Amino acid sequence: MSISGYQNHRHPHILVFPYPAQGHMLALLDLTNQLALRSFTITIIVTPKNLPILAPLLSTHPSIQTLVLPFPSHPKIPPGVENVRDIGNHGNIAVINALAKLHDPIIQWFKSHPNPPVALISDFFLGHTLRLADHLKIPRIAFFSVRALLASILEYCWRNLDLVHSSSPVIDFPYLPRKPSLKKEHVPSIVLAHRGTDPDSELLRVSMLANTDSWGCVFNTFQDLEGEYLDFLKKRMGHKRVYSVGPLSLIDAVDGGLDPGNVNTGSGEDVMAWLDRCPDGSVLYVGFGSQKLLNSKQMEALASGLELSGVRFVWAVKTGSAQEAKDGYGVMPEGFEERVVGRGWVVKGWSPQVLILGHRAVGGFVSHCGWNSVLEAIAGGVFILCWPMEADQYVNAKLLVEDMGVAIQVCEGASGVPDPAQLGKVIAASLSGDSAQKVRAKDLKDKAYAAVSDGGSSLQDLDELVKELSRL
Numbered sequence: 001m002s003i004s005g006y007q008n009h010r011h012p013h014i015l016v017f018p019y020p021a022q023g024h025m026l027a028l029l030d031l032t033n034q035l036a037l038r039s040f041t042i043t044i045i046v047t048p049k050n051l052p053i054l055a056p057l058l059s060t061h062p063s064i065q066t067l068v069l070p071f072p073s074h075p076k077i078p079p080g081v082e083n084v085r086d087i088g089n090h091g092n093i094a095v096i097n098a099l100a101k102l103h104d105p106i107i108q109w110f111k112s113h114p115n116p117p118v119a120l121i122s123d124f125f126l127g128h129t130l131r132l133a134d135h136l137k138i139p140r141i142a143f144f145s146v147r148a149l150l151a152s153i154l155e156y157c158w159r160n161l162d163l164v165h166s167s168s169p170v171i172d173f174p175y176l177p178r179k180p181s182l183k184k185e186h187v188p189s190i191v192l193a194h195r196g197t198d199p200d201s202e203l204l205r206v207s208m209l210a211n212t213d214s215w216g217c218v219f220n221t222f223q224d225l226e227g228e229y230l231d232f233l234k235k236r237m238g239h240k241r242v243y244s245v246g247p248l249s250l251i252d253a254v255d256g257g258l259d260p261g262n263v264n265t266g267s268g269e270d271v272m273a274w275l276d277r278c279p280d281g282s283v284l285y286v287g288f289g290s291q292k293l294l295n296s297k298q299m300e301a302l303a304s305g306l307e308l309s310g311v312r313f314v315w316a317v318k319t320g321s322a323q324e325a326k327d328g329y330g331v332m333p334e335g336f337e338e339r340v341v342g343r344g345w346v347v348k349g350w351s352p353q354v355l356i357l358g359h360r361a362v363g364g365f366v367s368h369c370g371w372n373s374v375l376e377a378i379a380g381g382v383f384i385l386c387w388p389m390e391a392d393q394y395v396n397a398k399l400l401v402e403d404m405g406v407a408i409q410v411c412e413g414a415s416g417v418p419d420p421a422q423l424g425k426v427i428a429a430s431l432s433g434d435s436a437q438k439v440r441a442k443d444l445k446d447k448a449y450a451a452v453s454d455g456g457s458s459l460q461d462l463d464e465l466v467k468e469l470s471r472l
Contacts, residue, residue, distance in 0.1 A: 013041040019123035021084035027145040027220045030248035036061040047071040049082040072101035097200045100128045118472040127210035139215030148229035157191045177228040186394035216241030222451035243461040247375040250452045268352045281363030287316035288368045296328030303336045308424030311431045312343045316351035369396040381445030383438045389414040406441040
């Protein structure tokens, strides 16, 4: 255990516990940045290999403390693995259970601290920390890096596992706004992975149900996007401590934001210069997040669809291991890059996605519909072509296509393969003219910016959260 950066005791001390997965961690660090800007004393719980992810935050706020604890061992986690990106989503249950073993070391640290925290903010995958907070006699706030509807669907599923495991191919949610329904295979994969007799699964179930039993919840979303679902959660929890403070990346952009990383090297700089030379709204961006590798059939179908569409595009391709490349994962079809030279740009590895989606030349986005990608597209006013694959992505796609009307679906499933000719037609049509979806996407962008502007709903909720935390 190591502790760094003790601060003075004049400001309320908040303990922050992120979950070590890219989509979870970055959003909570954005919130932590906002709390640091408002003079809170902050300690972040982190394991050694995840410490570098905090670098932008710690360089901006050197006074933030870190509590570095060894990553606990677990039989299903290979030695040296401390982040979900290194094991894949199937490892979430094991990672959640491993981190629950930090309960005693955190209590030991808390009792020895001269100015112990007055509240705990932890990721919604770490609901087991409610027991920790209760032991320490401090309130626990659940941070959701996902949308409010997903939180409601998750809770319903965890309380009704018999329905999830029944023979019915569709699950209805009659008590939620709009009475949504989902195909069983579209239920979040962490629920589908539950096995009743497995102790790890049982800890997960109890942990997830603890979220709505916590003192409060914070969501990286905004009122105009999810007001009805936020109101539902307030009624469900019996109080108003449900805060929508997103898109957090937008608040950071206009209010002392974190350095998103240096794009002035290699492909980051080059692709932005190329976009500068393209007409407004003429480029399609293709990206599937930090974890998903496409197989050879998917790569070929997508490449063919892009080629047939005739549109300009930037394709961010995740690269895998040597063995994965040998098996065809993430490998470009032979001759493709040469055939599209001048109108297509392939980025291999890291891509400055936020900057690309915010560029005036980008008008569309083929996305897996991870929540961070969805919010980044909304902030850019970009029309989405949905290809949900797992986790919360089907629920997010449902919001975009059915509720908000700012997207259309082009494929689904982790092993789904789109029809190249049809995909090419949809891409070409989506980039030409002002469709109803594109108009609504621009309108949603305006609403997102309004939410994080002075007097906007997200800033008001952030101020209210700060006020409540300051009273503790």
